Amino acid sequence: MIKYMELTEQDRKDFLRFQRNEITESLVYERLASIEKDESNRKTLRLIAAEERSHYHILKKYTGQDVAPSRKRLVRFYLLARILGITFAIKLMESGEENAHNNYDKYTYLPDLQELAQEEKVHEGKLIALINEERLDYMGSVVLGLNDALVEFTGALAGFTLALSDSKLIALTGSITGIAAALSMASSEYLSTKSEGGEGKKPAKAAIYTGIAYLITVVALVTPFILISNVIAALGVMLFMALTIIALFNYYYAVARGESFRKRFTEMAVLSFSVAAISFLIGYALKTFTGIDA
Known part of the structure; x- marks a missing residue:
């Protein structure tokens, strides 16, 4: 396995950015789950949150350090869900998921990241069928x-x-x-x-x-x-x-x-x-x- 000290400087910066995105999105999904009334929707959101957190830990194996979440982005999506509805907030998150999938796809020589890319693709399908909002x-x-x-x-x-x-x-x-x-x-x-x-x-x-x-x-x-x-x-x-x-x-x-x-x-x-x-x-x-x- 490639260790964090073997990464190029640019790859290391990218991986730290990916880590920040993953932990932020994990917390966003947890927050959205906390305000979702439908039990099935809540379980799905928490499952995705757990997957995002696992992505964070996979990336940490390459960077060798923890990264703090983006509090600004976390608050932003939580407020959007409160004001404009959880569906709207989730769809914006979905566009981020697509970006993550594209980011990971280029690392074809890293099996762990290809697995991450596949899971990001699955997220989109889950999210589309997720919400039944009045x-x-x-x-x-x-x-x-x-x-x-x-x-x-x-x-x-x-x-x-x-x-x-x-x-x-x-x-x-x-x-x-x-x-x-x-x-x-x-x-x-x-x-x-x-x-x-x-x-x-x-x-x-x-x-x-x-x-x-x-x-x-x-x-x-x-x-x-x-x-x-x-x-x-x-x-x-x-x-x-x-x-x-x-x-x-x-x-x-x-x-x-x-x-x-x-x-x-x-x-x-x-x-x-x-x-x-x-x-x-x-x-x-x-x-x-x-x-x-x-």
Whole structure:
């Protein structure tokens, strides 16, 4: 077996970095297991934590020293799990597992590290099937609320901007329209989920997720018109807010579901901004042809 003093200086630095990653991830998985309510999920997390710790000790045979975990990374993933859900935190960890597998693959002359690489591959499969989290069960309802609010409400506010030409009036009209639309969407989701059997989803919860997602979007998009008197400037800030919401949500969705962020973000952004542009032109046309100057 290659001993630690026979490693090149670069290999030694790399192995110490691998050690730090392994012990950090072991502690992260232990922390996640401590907040996971499902017994099966908890056991799997602790199994992976034990494997990560064994990887640490294998690497220690080559470096001959202990390495402290990254407290910053440990706290980061624990807080992410608390705030955004254990699935989101685990999927980010999964990307780290892939990096570890690639790191170990190049050491083909070390059987121990090839075994580590194989175990890292297995981790990905375990993690994909690991979590059954309620918030992801209702992700479709959140998508419905956000998509509808971003497409319809962005368009409505853009249309109101030229049709009304008063930021406070736009904010008032938009708020009334948005709240009514949120209640309507929540009711529709309740009836839809109930008629379809819900696939394990509760109609009332599905309606709440849809309504809340819609209302949060309404508040974010109306706020610029409350704070900014210049309607064109308010419109610009509103569109920026819409783009930010689209980016944040689709990043979360892409990580949690393992889908392409770029594809989802582009589709949603193009759709929302296209409707906003068309509505803006419609508002301008109606104002011109009717001669009404609010």
